Amino acid sequence: MTITNKKISLRFPRHLVDRPVVYHLIKDYNLELNILKATISSEEGHMVLELRGERADFDKGIEYLTKTGLIIDTLCREVTRNEARCTDCGACVTICPAQAFSVDSISRDITFDEEKCVVCGMCILSCPSRSMELHF
Structure with a gap:
């Protein structure tokens, strides 16, 4: 089995x-x-x-x-964030159904938790700086 x-x-x-x-x-x-x-x-x-x-x-x-x-x-893929491209605009935060993104209340920096990611691709579509990347 x-x-x-x-x-x-x-x-x-x-x-x-x-x-x-x-x-x-x-x-x-x-x-x-x-x-x-x-x-x-x-x-x-x-x-x-x-x-x-x-x-x-x-x-x-x-x-x-x-x-x-x-x-x-x-979902044999993973989503990663290109830190150099990210502008911390927050577009990914509101769109993510798995709540894999969080905002630091003081610095306003965005943190991405890959463990929570369900690879739905919504952040990739919403990211204006194209810092979210899909890897197969």
Whole structure:
């Protein structure tokens, strides 16, 4: 028995936001999951999950998600901050769903905690100085 543990990002198009996806992953595919981030509206959805289970169940669960039409991205990447480029503008602080950024109340310097990062990429998109970088 091989156990697989991976973080994945799911994007839900409008016509799939009302599907009980998480329920099926647990009930039908025996997967344990931890929802790291979720934003679901009637228009679209995005969810970052940490999935864990036997390799065969994991593969079947991913196949189910793919056949359902969800956009899946495995998080086999890391986000880093280029300190030389960062201007401490704070754009990343408010956008980060994992609260991986903090602001020093006195100096106003921004600190990035890579351990909290769920690699959603929101900070990369919001950073005007392009100091947030994605590495595969």
